[in-house]
Amino acid sequence: MESRCENCIVRQFNSLRAMSKEELKRVSDSKTTRLIKKGEAIFKEGEKLDGVFCVRDGVSKLSKLSENGKDQIVKLASKGEVIGQRSVVAEESVNLSAVAVSDMEVCFIPKEGIVSTLHTNPNFTLEVLRHMAHDLKEADDVIVNMSQKSVKQRMAEAFLYLKNNFGEDEEGYLRLVLSREDISNVVGTAIESCIRIISEFKKKGYLRTSGKRIGIKDEKALKNLVEGF
Amino acid sequence: MESRCENCIVRQFNSLRAMSKEELKRVSDSKTTRLIKKGEAIFKEGEKLDGVFCVRDGVSKLSKLSENGKDQIVKLASKGEVIGQRSVVAEESVNLSAVAVSDMEVCFIPKEGIVSTLHTNPNFTLEVLRHMAHDLKEADDVIVNMSQKSVKQRMAEAFLYLKNNFGEDEEGYLRLVLSREDISNVVGTAIESCIRIISEFKKKGYLRTSGKRIGIKDEKALKNLVEGF
DNA sequence: CGCAAAACCTGATAAATATCATATTTAAAC
DNA sequence: GTTTAAATATGATATTTATCAGGTTTTGCG
Numbered sequence: 001m002e003s004r005c006e007n008c009i010v011r012q013f014n015s016l017r018a019m020s021k022e023e024l025k026r027v028s029d030s031k032t033t034r035l036i037k038k039g040e041a042i043f044k045e046g047e048k049l050d051g052v053f054c055v056r057d058g059v060s061k062l063s064k065l066s067e068n069g070k071d072q073i074v075k076l077a078s079k080g081e082v083i084g085q086r087s088v089v090a091e092e093s094v095n096l097s098a099v100a101v102s103d104m105e106v107c108f109i110p111k112e113g114i115v116s117t118l119h120t121n122p123n124f125t126l127e128v129l130r131h132m133a134h135d136l137k138e139a140d141d142v143i144v145n146m147s148q149k150s151v152k153q154r155m156a157e158a159f160l161y162l163k164n165n166f167g168e169d170e171e172g173y174l175r176l177v178l179s180r181e182d183i184s185n186v187v188g189t190a191i192e193s194c195i196r197i198i199s200e201f202k203k204k205g206y207l208r209t210s211g212k213r214i215g216i217k218d219e220k221a222l223k224n225l226v227e228g229f
Numbered sequence: 230m231e232s233r234c235e236n237c238i239v240r241q242f243n244s245l246r247a248m249s250k251e252e253l254k255r256v257s258d259s260k261t262t263r264l265i266k267k268g269e270a271i272f273k274e275g276e277k278l279d280g281v282f283c284v285r286d287g288v289s290k291l292s293k294l295s296e297n298g299k300d301q302i303v304k305l306a307s308k309g310e311v312i313g314q315r316s317v318v319a320e321e322s323v324n325l326s327a328v329a330v331s332d333m334e335v336c337f338i339p340k341e342g343i344v345s346t347l348h349t350n351p352n353f354t355l356e357v358l359r360h361m362a363h364d365l366k367e368a369d370d371v372i373v374n375m376s377q378k379s380v381k382q383r384m385a386e387a388f389l390y391l392k393n394n395f396g397e398d399e400e401g402y403l404r405l406v407l408s409r410e411d412i413s414n415v416v417g418t419a420i421e422s423c424i425r426i427i428s429e430f431k432k433k434g435y436l437r438t439s440g441k442r443i444g445i446k447d448e449k450a451l452k453n454l455v456e457g458f
Numbered sequence: 459c460g461c462a463a464a465a466c467c468t469g470a471t472a473a474a475t476a477t478c479a480t481a482t483t484t485a486a487a488c
Numbered sequence: 489g490t491t492t493a494a495a496t497a498t499g500a501t502a503t504t505t506a507t508c509a510g511g512t513t514t515t516g517c518g
Contacts, residue, residue, distance in 0.1 A: 066373050066374075066377035068377060068457065072373045074369050074372055074373070086366065089355075089362045090359055090362040090363060092366070095366050095369055096369065118358075119351055121351065122351040122354050123348070125354040126354055128358060129347075129358045132361045132362060132365060133315045133318045133319040133361060136315055136361060136364055137315065139365060140368060142372050143293075143303055143371050143372055144293045144295050146375035146376050146417070147301050147375050147418075148295035148299055148417070149295070150505090151504080151505065179466095188377070189505075190505075190506050190507075191465095192508095193506070196468080198467095199467075199468080211513095211514075212466090227296060228296050379474070408495075409497090418476085419475075419476050419477075420495090420496090421477075421478095421497085421498085422475060422476070424497060424498085425498075428498080440483095440496095441495090
């Protein structure tokens with residue numbers, strides 16, 4: 001297991017790549033690596049974080065609890081993504097909970113190294129800013145989808161998203177396996193509706209399933225559905 | 230009309246306050262002031278911006294068109310807010326359209342002054358980053374509201390938001406007057422549903438209206454509704 | 459293995475919301 | 489100021505989605 005950030009491949013995907021050698025060394029010296037089991041929380045909504053988490057492997061759901069007790073999944077973060085950044089930058093408690101949806105390996109980086117670099121290295125700060133700008137755009141898109149698309153369309157979109165972002169296994173099933181409940185929390189619908197639509201998509205030949213696993217059979221049809229045909 | 234950024238009061242509310250005297254002078258020399266009439270667009274989704282807009286007066290809706298032809302309003306920007314920032318930072322075309330919902334006065338700041346400061350003044354970059362972190366949190370909250378709250382709850386929330394952010398006039402009506410269509414595009418619902426709920430709230434004594442203008446009569450009731458009672 | 463709990467699934471029904479049709483009021487244009 | 493278009497309003501109806509109730513299957517665990 002590679003343990004120096006300098007040699008860590010996931011760094012290429014996130015803002016740490018804009019750090020200088022010295023800054024990176026400091027981060028590397030202060031970081032600790034943690035294994036997180038599927039279902040375990042990395043942090044919970046409302047906590048104060050004293051650092052960020054860099055995902056080396058696995059996937060985490062970032063979700064927010066609503067008054068009615070449902071959890072809305074706002075984002076799925078995987079290899080290379082840094083989570084908790086928003087909270088550290090804004091010096092606020094976290095607004096989302098992070099829970100592993102597969103076994104994970106993450107590095108915890110104490111905020112001191114991050115914050116001091118933010119104050120001194122504009123390239124790094126700008127890089128973080130660009131990532132956040134990207135997240136904000138994605139969030140805007142989600143808002144529009146939520147309000148303007150039907151549950152069926154959002155379901156179709158979710159499967160396409162899962163394929164594009166996490167790929168398929170050897171047998172052609174979506175690599176990231178989510179429970180029906182998690183899927184319904186991504187889409188923002190009731191579990192029963194989610195299950196019903198999966199059944200419908202199966203009947204229509206858009207999907208196939210094997211236990212929890214879901215495979216896309218007719219990508220075109222799903223795309224058409226999203227577009228409104 | 231004050232024309233130097235150095236003396237401009239709205240600067241206190243946005244990231245420009247983190248600029249040095251010299252940087253600010255440069256921005257001030259390159260900026261141009263524009264008057265925009267209610268209904269006019271500042272920019273449209275998909276355009277490339279070569280600068281940002283600092284709002285000195287009035288309010289702009291930031292919205293995104295969905296396939297079905299409806300416009301989802303993602304944010305209302307008013308005095309002090311800088312719009313187009315995300316796009317300039319990420320070096321992408323804008324993902325939202327900005328249209329004035331009241332007569333506006335905005336300053337256009339060419340991106341060169343912004344971008345060069347982003348590269349050299351970490352305090353400024355960090356300040357922009359903090360603002361974006363705040364916007365991202367707000368966007369997350371909107372996502373959760375959209376998916377977990379009923380239209381009625383979102384309507385109630387919208388009126389409270391309008392009161393908190395734009396205040397009331399002498400007669401106690403909401404200062405920011407939006408068309409029913411704009412309200413429905415904030416809330417993400419059909420115009421008819423929006424109007425119907427306004428009527429219902431009037432009947433129940435939560436609101437009163439006078440033409441387009443809406444006044445909050447029973448804030449507590451609206452709050453209870455949002456909380457789910 | 460066998461049992462309990464959790465996850466998954468389906469039908470029936472209720473509630474929320476959108477859509478269509480049409481009337482009325484308000485604002486804009488000439 | 490009149491005409492015309494746009495915005496607001498309301499009823500009737502259709503559609504979508506959630507909820508409730510009861511199944512079955514899968515999974516984890518002693």
